[in-house]
Amino acid sequence: MKPIRLSEIDSSMIDLVGGKAAGLGEMIKAGERVPDGFCLTVEAYLSRDLPEKEVIDAYQRLGGGRVSVRSSATAEDLPDASFAGQQDTFLDIDGPASLVEAIHKCWRSLHSDRAVAYRAAAGIDDAAMAVVIQRMIDPATAGVLFTANPITGCRTEMIIDAARGLGTAIVDGTVVPDHYVLDHHARTGPHLPEGCLGTLELERLRDAGLRLQRHFGSPQDIEWAIDSDGVLWLLQSRPITTLFPLPPDTGETRLYLEFGHIQGMLRPCTPMGVSLLKAGSALWFRAHGVRGDARDPLPRLVPIGGRLYFDLTDFVRNKAMRKRLSTSLQVYGPRVQGAVEHMLTDPRFAPRRGFPFRLSNIVRATASVAPSMVSGIVSSLARPDAARVRAYRAVEEMRRLTVPPSDSATAAERLRWVVEDSHRAIMGHGMLGLMGPLMAGILLGTAPSGLLRGVASDEDLDIVLGGMPHNVTTEMDLLLWSVAVNARQHREVFLSTPPGELVARYRAGELPDIGMAGFLDRYGMRAAAEIDVGMPRWDEDPAPLFATIANYLRVEDPAQSPDRRFHQAAQNAEAMIETLSRRTRRRRPIRGRIATFLMRRSRKLTGLREIGKFAWLPAIQASRRELLRIGDDLVSRGLLETRDDIMFLTLDEARTAVHDATDHRRTVAARRADHRRELRRSTVPGALLSDGTDVEALVPPAPAEDGTLTGMAGAAGQATGKARVIRDPAGAYIEPGEILVAPTTDPGWTPLFLTTAGLVTETGSPVAHGPTVAREYGIPAVICVRNATHEITTGQLITIDGTAGTVRIVDED
Known part of the structure; x- marks a missing residue:
């Protein structure tokens, strides 16, 4: 438990000295000017035995006098959790007795309400406390330096906030600091407003920030002070934990559009989820004559922070397409639309010649798809009921044709099936036959708005779309409601038992039969974020369904029952169609008849808009089952720790494990840690530049x-x-x-x-x-x-x- 001088500490000692002390030791080893001091290790905290004599001796060797006493918890200043301000710091501590008291206060702050809540939110079970004691610096000016812009995420900008006196006033928010924005690469004096820092001091801070960023390998949040003699002291450096991960480095500025939230998915996708999505797309492209890079058939679909982004750069730079981008981006919402419009004025995205795709691919794909698509739309409009029956039959046929390998298949055979055969049924005529009714439904759902402009409000048109039949997701929800109705006679069991325990009892056959087996047989392939093969399906873990059933059992007002609400919405829709029909025919007879025809047809087909994705789910579910069985094989061979570790590999990496016995356990551990961190991220940029800038942050x-x-x-x-x-x-x-x-x-x-x-x-x-x-x-x-x-x-x-x-x-x- 002997105190250790900061100059003797490095990053390998973090479990002993905590994050802050480890960072200070690294700064000293890098040659930076850091106030002298020592660290009382976590051993003293764990034994609750403060070695007072050793601490006082170390304090006297430091020269006595005024010191700062700062927490250095083992879960502090980490790459994904800074713990900024969560534990206590004590300044101007003078004398042995005051030092001992401050150390005890530091220890107690580890269990303050705010620190406990922060650890819980960060998924950290517990931590231990080391304490850093350093000579006090009397700053003339002090502040904080971010080597990347923490607001916009831009990695080429540096932010400095400075104020006279102690920097704690900035951290506490009790003063309005002077604010400076510096470019990483500008070596001339910055043209900045008057303040407490001059050009020379800003240059010194910028150089120090760049040195520390290079040393630690990531953007840094740095506390600093300049004393009355003009000496720059560095008091702390820790990672900036809030930055969204950078896109791949392509050597030029590019613009990425977040793709997942259109599908209602903001959680990170697993590496296998991205890999299978691209593999399935490759099969579709090959089936329709589209030629591209066999290694990456969707090069513009880029995983960043586990989210799926579309590289919009070449479309923004295209003269013809950039004019239409704003309209096409309305479906992304006003914030993303406004962000992209903002970038159209940026000279880095000035128009260039050339198309962002191969015209030959467009011609071949159109020739392959257009005839059946047009035919399907026309026939659906003419005979919607027959088209809908064909669509449902196609889904069942694709499900029937998705046949996985036999139980005796090897891991290599299972992997080949996932890559080459799992999505083959979707690539046939069934999906093309499905797309005609689906597209007809989408067109029917949107066309009346133009015909009824000036006659019907947006609210009227929304009512027309209410209670829409034939939507696979709505049908699923209503079937789950009927399961909950069956559970009413066992209400207390389902309300008082935790969902996880209900699952265990269901698996053991100890729950009353309420129809859950039938529901799972039909919809067990579904889940939250279901396009990601890495996500467990409901048939694997029906706990969310039991939790939802408990919610349903709390509905006591019969008028609020979902089936009645849905039926009422359908009645309101039919009544609104009649109202709009009469209103429009009086003012625009021909247009009114056409609009009425389209609205009635819409009631027969628009509900199919989700059936296309639904048709893919059996292939994803079957692929997941086979991948997990491959995972079992790799676990038995000592190449993975758990079967679902395979979801943190790509298909190519799984192939090297299966065929070449490549051990990917270290890769999986790193990716799991990244995935856990990204799961905690509460906001995701809708539009992102390759330098890390969240474009929405640039728009007022x-x-x-x-x-x-x-x-x-x-x-x-x-x-x-x-x-x-x-x-x-x-x-x-x-x-x-x-x-x-x-x-x-x-x-x-x-x-x-x-x-x-x-x-x-x-x-x-x-x-x-x-x-x-x-x-x-x-x-x-x-x-x-x-x-x-x-x-x-x-x-x-x-x-x-x-x-x-x-x-x-x-x-x-």
Whole structure:
């Protein structure tokens, strides 16, 4: 338990001295000027035995006098958790008795409410406390330096906040500091406003920041001080933990558009999920004559931070396409649309010659797909009922033809099947036959708005789309409601038993038969973030379903039962069609007849809009089962730790493990850690530059009224109720009549819609799953509300207007 001088510490000792001391030791070894000091290791904290004599001796060797006493927890200043300000720091400690008392206070701060809550949010079970004691510096000026812009994420900008005196005033927020933005690469004096730092001092800080970033290998958050003699002291350096990961380095500035939130998916995708998605796409491209890079058939679909981004650069730079981008991006919502429009004025994205794709590929794909697509749309419009029957039959046929290898197959044979055969049924005529009715339904759902402009409001048109039949997701939700109805006679069992325990009892055959087996047989392939093969399906873990059934059992008002609400929405839709028909025919007879025809046809086909993705799910489920069996084989050979580790490999890496016995355990461990960190990320940039800039942060926010959050209309109507903020649907609890506030939603969330009074999401699109299903249930929805899950808290009374796209926090005083 002997104190250790900071100059004797390096990063390998973090478990003994904590993150702060390890960082200080590394800075000293790198040749930086750091106040002299020593560290009382975690051994003293763990034994609760303060070696007072040794500490006082070390203090005297330091010269006595005024010192700072700072926490250095083992879970502090880590790459994915800074713990900034969570434990206590004590300045101007003078004398042995005061030093001993300050150390005890530091130890106690490890278990303060804020520190415990921070560790829980970061997924850290426990930590131990070392303590750093350093000579006090009397700063003339002090502050903080970020080697990357923490607001925009830009890695080529450096931010410096400075103030006279101690830097703690900046950290505490008790002063307004002088603010400087520096370019990493500008070597001339910056043209900055007058302040407490001159050009020479800014240059010295920039150089120090770049040195520390190179030494630690990542952007740094640095505390510094300049004393009365003009000497620069570095007091701390830790990683900036909030930055979104950088896109791949391509050597030029590129613009990426987040793709997942259109599908209601903001959680990170597993490496195998991305790999299988690209492999399936490669099969589709080959089947339709599209030629490209066999190693990466979707080079513009780039995983960044586990999320799927589309490289929009070449489309922004194309003269013809850039003019149409704004309109086409309306489905992404106003924030992303505005961010891309902002970049159109950036000289780095000035127009260039050439197309962003091979014209020969477009010609071949069009020739392959267009005839059957056009024929399918026309025949669907003519005979919608027959087209819908064909679509459902095609889904069942694709499911029937997805036949995995036999039980005796080897791991190599299973992997070959996943790569070459798992998606083969989807590539045939069945999917093309399915796309005709699907596209006809989408066209029918949107066409009436143009014909009825000036006659029907957006709210009227939303009502027309309510209670839409033949939607596989709605049918799934209503079937789960019927399962909950079966559970009513066992209400207390399902309400009082945790979902995990209900799963165990269900597996053991100890639960009453409420129809769960039949539900799972039909929909067990579904899950939240279901396009990712790395996600467990409901047939593997039905705990979310049991949690939702418990929510359904809390519905006591018969008028609020989901089947009645859906039926009422359907009746309202039919009544609105009649109203609009009469209103339009009086003013525009021909257009009115056409609009009425399209609206009635829409009721027969628009519900099919989700059937295309639904048709892919059996292939994803079957692939997952085979990959897990391959994982079992690799575990038995000592190449993986657990069977689902295979989801953190790509298909190519799985091939090297199966055929060459390559050990990927270290790779998997690193990727799992990255995945866990990204799961905790609460916001994801909708538009991202290759230097890490969140483009939305560059666009000034629109003015808003006090207490009102502005988003985008998702589903018409108004609702007032208590908010329920939910970030993960697994095991989520929501009372009937509450308003669901979520980062985003996909089909795995929609069972919650049956008891909610309204929906608010941070991202999304009017055509995404969440608002589509909300419209079908007659539930108002507001989407694209920035930081909704942080601005709104569970229990707050809110009023949402799904037509205006606003959320108002109601003052209950």
